[in-house]
Each structure stands twice: as structure tokens, then as C-alpha cells.
């Protein structure tokens with residue numbers, strides 16, 4: 368029984384160190400980059416990306432664990448059905464993403480780029496403050512990340528709504544957050560949202576869903592923040608809506624292609640804040656403990672609390 372660290376194209380070192388610190392003495396931790404291991408010993412793999420064809424090398428694979436909350440790059444079509452795919456779950460990461468989103472939102476609603484320009488010109492000019500209650504926040508996704516974001520906005524006085532696939536009722540919902548779900552719910556949420564946050568997993572249903580048609584349902588002058596996955600937002604449509612003044616701005620932490628090419632418009636556009644997928648970072652120790660736990664549970668035939676629904680894609 369062994370664990371393989373297979374985080375290509377991301378560096379392995381920090382994951383190897385954390386796993387070697389927490390794995391039981393009789394569970395070796397192999398490095399895919401270093402090679403020289405026996406694939407037949409591998410029962411758990413910690414990965415970011417797992418291409419079609421890769422699973423065939425590991426005849427005794429039981430669990431495929433993501434280094435992040437998303438598993439979109441792990442769900443290879445030929446993954447055997449008996450392999451459980453798990454996500455990382457780190458409340459600290461969700462908290463960091465909420466901080467990032469609130470920072471982007473306040474930068475926009477409190478006009479910080481405008482005041483930075485004025486400062487550069489030594490200009491003392493006040494502008495009206497937009498009251499929080501006039502800036503309605505809509506959060507797509509009400510899972511670990513989306514709920515942390517919604518929870519962060521409520522005490523700041525912003526009216527907050529959340530969107531999920533299924534209705535979130537009772538203790539599944541964040542107090543003070545208006546719930547929407549499904550296709551009809553999306554149109555209704557967009558129509559009442561001045562500040563849209565995407566915190567959705569990438570699945571066939573969410574790929575390309577933020578496009579000209581859906582973003583045009585937002586009120587004129589809305590702002591968009593994407594911390595989900597780049598493939599959910601059609602960047603060319605966003606650009607057109609920004610240039611047409613339909614949207615007032617965007618903060619993007621994730622992109623259709625990462626990193627965007629040096630000549631990609633997102634780097635230069637005056638209405639875009641672009642950051643390199645840094646909204647939240649999963650603790651290596653949390654990932655390592657969850658990977659070991661998933662392997663031990665698989666061997667004991669116990670339920671996997673972090674298993675994703677492979678059919679739903681998250």
C-alpha cells in the first residue's frame with residue numbers, strides 16, 4: 368500500500384513533505400517526478416490533473432485525491448468505477464477566498480482605483496458613497512466556498528443571494544441569504560445582482576455559463592468576480608460587455624487559459640483586476656491528512672466523507 372504524489376504540472380515538494388510527515392510508517396509516499404516506484408503498490412494518488420489513460424498504469428488504485436476543492440481535471444472518462452475521487456476540504460481556504468472577494472468588492476464599491484488616480488494627481492475630490500444596501504451581491508455556488516463568501520458579506524450590510532443546483536433549506540442555508548436554485552433561479556438571481564461572484568465547480572453544466580446571454584441579465588453597471596474556474600466565463604463576451612459599458616468591471620482570479628498569454632487583453636484592460644489564481648490556498652497538511660484518511664477508509668471499506676459525485680462532476 369503506497370501513496371503517489373502526481374501533482375504535475377505543479378511542483379510536488381510541499382505535498383511530498385506533508386504526506387511523509389503524516390503517513391503511517393508502513394505507507395511509503397512516492398514521487399511521480401522522481402520515478403523508480405512500483406505502480407502496482409500505489410493505492411492512493413494525490414493529483415491536480417489526471418489524464419485519460421493514466422489509470423491503466425495503477426491496477427490497485429483505490430482513491431484519487433485532489434489537491435484542491437475542484438476535481439474537474441481528475442475525472443478522466445476511463446477512470447475505473449471502483450476508484451473513489453475525493454476533493455480537498457479546507458475551511459481556511461474558503462475563508463481566504465471570502466477575504467479576496469470582499470477585498471475586490473470593496474475596491475470596486477468604494478471607488479479605490481478612482482481615488483488612487485486622484486492621489487497620483489494630488490487631487491482632493493470627494494464622490495458620493497454608494498450605500499451597501501444599494502449593492503446587491505449574488506453568489507453562484509453555495510458550497511464550502513460560496514457560503515463562506517456569502518457569510519462574509521452579510522455583516523457588511525450588503526443584501527446577499529446565493530444560487531445552488533438544489534434548494535438549500537434549513538441549516539443547509541446561510542442565515543440572511545436569499546436562496547435561488549436551478550435554471551429559473553439563475554435568471555431571477557442575475558436580475559437582482561449588482562455584484563456577481565462565481566464560486567462554482569467546473570462541470571459540463573457550468574462550462575461557459577457566464578456568457579453574453581447570462582451576463583446581460585445583470586443590471587447595467589454590474590461588477591463580476593470569478594473565483595470558480597476560468598472555463599465558466601466566456602472572456603470575449605465579458606470584454607465586449609465591459610467595452611459596451613454594460614458591465615462596470617471585473618475581478619478575475621481564474622482564466623480560460625492559465626496563465627493568460629502576455630498579449631491577452633485581461634492584463635491591460637482598465638476595468639479588470641487580474642490575479643494569478645491566488646484567492647485561496649489549501650493547507651498542505653490538511654490535504655496530506657485527508658489523503659491518508661481517504662486511503663485508510665478505502666482499505667477499511669468505510670464511507671468517504673470527501674468523495675465527489677462523479678456523475679455530477681463535483
Ligand SMILES: NC(=O)c1ccc[n+]([C@@H]2O[C@H](COP(=O)([O-])OP(=O)(O)OC[C@H]3O[C@@H](n4cnc5c(N)ncnc54)[C@H](OP(=O)(O)O)[C@@H]3O)[C@@H](O)[C@H]2O)c1
Nearest residue numbers: 436437508509510511512531532533567568572595646647
Ligand atoms: N480561485 C481559487 O483559488 C479557488 C480555490 C478553491 C476552489 N475554487 C473553485 O470553487 C469551486 C467551488 O468549491 P466548493 O468547495 O464551494 O465546492 P462545493 O462545496 O462542492 O459546492 C459547489 C456548489 O456549486 C453548486 N453547483 C454545482 N453545479 C451547479 C449547477 N449546475 N447549477 C447551480 N449550482 C451548482 C452546488 O449546488 P448544490 O448545493 O445544489 O450541490 C454547490 O452549492 C471549486 O470547484 C473550484 O472550482 C477556486
